[in-house]
Amino acid sequence: MDAARLAAQETHVRRAALAEQFAETRCELAQVLAGLAAEANAATWEQTLAETRAEIERLGQVNLAAIDELKDHTQRKEYLDRQFADLTGALDTLAEAMRRIDRETRTRFEDTFERINAGLRDKFPRLFGGGHAYLELVGEDKLTAGVAVMARPPGKKNSTIHLLSGGEKALTAVALVFAIFDLNPAPFCLLDEVDAPLDEHNVGRFCDIVRDMSARVQFVFITHNKSTMELASQLIGVTMLEPGVSRLVTVDVDEAVRLAAV
Numbered sequence: 084m085d086a087a088r089l090a091a092q093e094t095h096v097r098r099a100a101l102a103e104q105f106a107e108t109r110c111e112l113a114q115v116l117a118g119l120a121a122e123a124n125a126a127t128w129e130q131t132l133a134e135t136r137a138e139i140e141r142l143g144q145v146n147l148a149a150i151d152e153l154k155d156h157t158q159r160k161e162y163l164d165r166q167f168a169d170l171t172g173a174l175d176t177l178a179e180a181m182r183r184i185d186r187e188t189r190t191r192f193e194d195t196f197e198r199i200n201a202g203l204r205d206k207f208p209r210l211f212g213g214g215h216a217y218l219e220l221v222g223e224d225k226l227t228a229g230v231a232v233m234a235r236p237p238g239k240k241n242s243t244i245h246l247l248s249g250g251e252k253a254l255t256a257v258a259l260v261f262a263i264f265d266l267n268p269a270p271f272c273l274l275d276e277v278d279a280p281l282d283e284h285n286v287g288r289f290c291d292i293v294r295d296m297s298a299r300v301q302f303v304f305i306t307h308n309k310s311t312m313e314l315a316s317q318l319i320g321v322t323m324l325e326p327g328v329s330r331l332v333t334v335d336v337d338e339a340v341r342l343a344a345v
Contacts, residue, residue, distance in 0.1 A: 185226070188226060189225055189226065192225055192226065193225065195266065196218065196220075196225075196230075198266050199218065199259075199262050199263055199266055200217055200218045200262075201262075202261070202262025202263070202265045202266065203216055203217060203218060203232075203258055203259055203262045204216065204217055205262075206258040206261050206262055206292065207234065207254075207255065207258040209288065209291070209292055210254045210257060210258050210285070210288050210289060210292060211236050211237060211251075211254060211285075211288070212237060212284070212288060213236075213237035214234070214235050214236045214237045214238075214239070215235055216232065216233060216234040216235065216255060216258065217233050218230055218231070218232060218233070219231045219232075219233050232244045232255060232259065234247060234251070234255045236251055244256075248280075249280040250280040250281050250282065250285060252280075253277055253278075253279075253280050253281060254281065254285060254289070256277075257274075257277055257289065257292075260272075261292065261296060264296070264300055268299055268300055269300065270300075270301065271300065271301040271302065271303055272300050272301070272302050272303070273303045273304070274302065274303070274304035274305070274306075275304070275305045276305050276306060276307070277289070277304070277306075278306055278308045278311050279306075279307070279308075281308075283310070286308055286310050286311065287310065289311070290310055290311060290313075290314055293311075293314060294314060297314070302314075315336060316335070316336050316337060317333065317334070317335060317336065318332075318333070318334040318336060319331065319332070319333050319334075320332045320334075
């Protein structure tokens with residue numbers, strides 16, 4: 084009887100504790116009981132609870148610093164995401180700038196190429212007394228393609244500049260240089276014995292075109308040809324009156340002509 088009374092007392096105490104815990108939920112017992120499913124089974128719940136506790140125990144000790152670590156890693160990730168977004172935006176901006184530069188470069192190259200080509204077509208016949216020449220792109224991509232000079236002096240078939248004689252190469256090069264000067268004039272143009280491989284007829288045509296362009300460009304040329312020297316307004320030469328002693332001689336052509344007339 085004492086054991087029965089102790090068991091009853093224990094059950095009573097446990098029931099009171101459970102009732103107190105249930106009261107903290109602020110729920111009505113009758114409503115909870117009415118809402119239970121028909122297949123509700125305390126034994127099954129106890130088994131599920133035991134399995135859940137066992138799984139929790141297998142997880143080991145709870146890392147109380149995990150929340151702070153998560154916060155730090157979250158902030159780090161947000162910082163890296165911002166950096167990634169900035170880099171991605173910079174790459175997009177750079178790619179767009181490269182595309183814009185590429186388009187502008189192609190447009191300017193095409194315009195420059197056509198204008199120089201037109202200048203070469205104009206000056207080549209004047210230097211050769213006929214024939215024609217033009218520039219040709221070698222390659223599909225205009226930005227990486229090479230440029231070939233196609234020239235046909237009077238009485239010859241179409242050929243590249245490599246198949247021409249020395250004088251013809253010189254005149255073709257002069258025509259190309261002068262075409263570039265027309266496009267983007269420089270303060271002066273230096274010609275170093277360009278007329279050396281030319282015959283008298285070609286020298287005359289060379290002098291004619293230099294005379295025409297001298298109104299826009301100041302020419303400084305080195306020459307041994309008398310016809311070319313006649314173009315100059317100032318002559319500068321080196322003479323050796325004594326062996327081993329050089330002397331610089333400067334002649335103002337206009338002044339020399341005036342003195343000769345007197």
